[in-house]
Amino acid sequence: MDSSPRDTPASDQANPLCRLSLEQLRRRTSMKWRTYPDDVLPLWVAEMDVPLAEPVARAIVDAVTLGDTGYPAGTAYAESLAAFAARRWHWDGLAVERTAIVPDVMLGIVEMLKLISEPAAPVIVNCPVYPPFYQFIGNLGRPVVEAPLGQHGRIDFDALEKAFGQARTSGRRPVYLLCSPHNPTGTVHTAHELADVAALARAYGVRVVADEIHAPLVAAGATFVPYLSVPGAGNGLSLMSASKAWNLAGLKAALAVAGPDAADDLARLPEEVSHGPSHVGIIAHTAALREGGDWLDALLTGLDHNRRLLAGLLAEHLPALRYEPAQATFLAWLDCRPLNLHADPATVFLDRGRVALNSGRPFGTGGTGFARLNLATSPDVLTEAVRRMARAVE
Template sequence: MSTPPLDALPLETLRRRSSTKWRSYPHDVIPMFVAETDFALAAPITTALHDAVEIGDTGYTPPQPGVAGAFAGFARRRWGWVVEPERVRWTGDVMMGVVELLRATVEPGDRVVVNPPVYPPFFDTVAEAGAVVEEVPLRDTGAGWELDLAGIEAALATGARAVLLCNPHNPTGTVHSRKTLRELARIAARHGAVVISDEIHGPLASADAPFTPFLSVSAEAEAVGYAVTSASKAYNLAGLKCAVMVTASDATTATVRSLPWEVEWRTGLFGALSSVAAFSTESDAWLDALLARLEVNRRLLAELLADHLPRARYRMPQAGFLAWIDVSDYGWGDDPADRIREGAGVALHHGPFFGTQGIGHVRLNFGCGPDVLRDAVERIGAFARATAPLAQVSERPTRQ
């Protein structure tokens, strides 16, 4: 029996939220730019936080908050990945973990490979660690995107020391295959490089593209790899501050244990409490319902774009609730998000922030109710019709 899709909270309730999504723009703008979702928390998370507030449990995060064991159980249940809890450490968020791992594994001035279009903080994090970004863009195969393994090998062969991997990939929603990840590990091992894999969207992979943790693919991946992930994207917990750094070899585990003590102490107590609840079996049904909603929404978005923005190019993501959409044919400039917000009252993320490959693109968050998604695309469609000749927008491109 299929799981019913999770329902979003009413718009009037959502507008009472004080987070970035709901306080960045006036109430007449539909916010679909930042990666926050519009659903009530999973009941076990609500219970854990309510119980903590009720007894004033708002102090420092304890030395053993239970996050390691909870994540190991989640990884085994959801992905068949056997994680040793003693190889799991925690920190405030995924990018904190990434920058500290970069500081520990590369030297100032070293080059770090990223694969644009990619999550904008990747560029900033590499710079914060004192390293230099080396771009090896994703390859567009015509049916999807994939890592340019030959390009990555060329970068490592000429001295790049690390690969900062987005797995699954943000913004394209690409789930890298086991074969691809195994070859990436082989390449990194051959050149003495490390792979730091941001796997925050892993819990949100669709049924037709199962997520593969990087560290699970081979002994070489275990030797060269670090995974950094969190419950925050799937369970909407970004403000509570908790992520995990996972290793699978003695050498990489020693590197993580050598990090300054404050890296771990940046974890918020509410972040730890909510992560333990999120990773528990009691929250599995909620996650399944969320995945059912995202499956409905990613297909609904394809239909809405075909009807209202027929010249837009969109591939349904294999993971997550973020859509990467090319609207360059509408003539809204290199960074169309501003024009769309001003003309349609819909706030989308800026494509060029993800690299030059994002020129003419926007990123849309469909982690919402179908009515909100429908309203947003209809508004943008009306704006398109008002700003371009009908002949330009009447063609229906082939859906991908």
């Protein structure tokens, strides 16, 4: 089943976030579990504390047993994503012939920027935003123009129009890198907001590239709207992947999706880019989208429960800290400014509480005084983390 109400917390048996002990997790060798000493609770980088969904694990084992570890080929990934989009988002507009496999979302974004804009063309972002936006854009030699988010983390269209106008003065065609759902705030942009983005972009001659990697991870009561589904977005490009929703960051694969008016742009993507994704990764992502719906529903229920749990824990132990449960992602954006720490909050929580969070500073303007917490862990770990954070600021 690929859609179901999520009114009650998942049971420990059904909830993937309750399946692994801290001892089991510390046997992992990924970045999350090897960056800090064992006395630190790592609630930072975007890895989830879950086992693989059974259909995904089975597909990987079958591929390895067969020795199917060569170069990627075919359209199975795109077909599975198109079917998933139709089931989950009621969007039938994802055309397989207007897709291309890319190594991952960020490298795909780099390739899209190369396709649709000149070297040194400005890139507009809504800050605070995912730090690799700044890193990858900078490494590409492009200037970043910030359009700060408005109240409650929503797009501020006055700020966005100002940024579009500023970017146009460069004499090069700018690109708006839209984060949807937004990282770190977890904001889910509405269909009306996205249509306004498309209209404003066309009015200013700005191309839109949407990072939609968190699209499957939407909280109960919220609805994800694909950017390419709204009126006026036909010349847009989107990057999608199963990596965040099924914890497949180590199995590299993503899809670039073009709107009808951007098909010719995507067709110019160099053939060698398709060699970058992992073939086993594509097999895993395809299985997730095709057969991982029940697992995803259990995860979403667990995340809904953790959002409520975190809100209650913070109200009890750190009442001055401001937190608004997100509409999407498995991330929490914590406003620590009322704590008056006189230091970066993430540094305080790590040094004094032995809890690793992401500092808000690398997220750009508006990030100072904030910290990002990854709540895709067990309720027990989340509870202990908040208790440690409270002790750190006593």
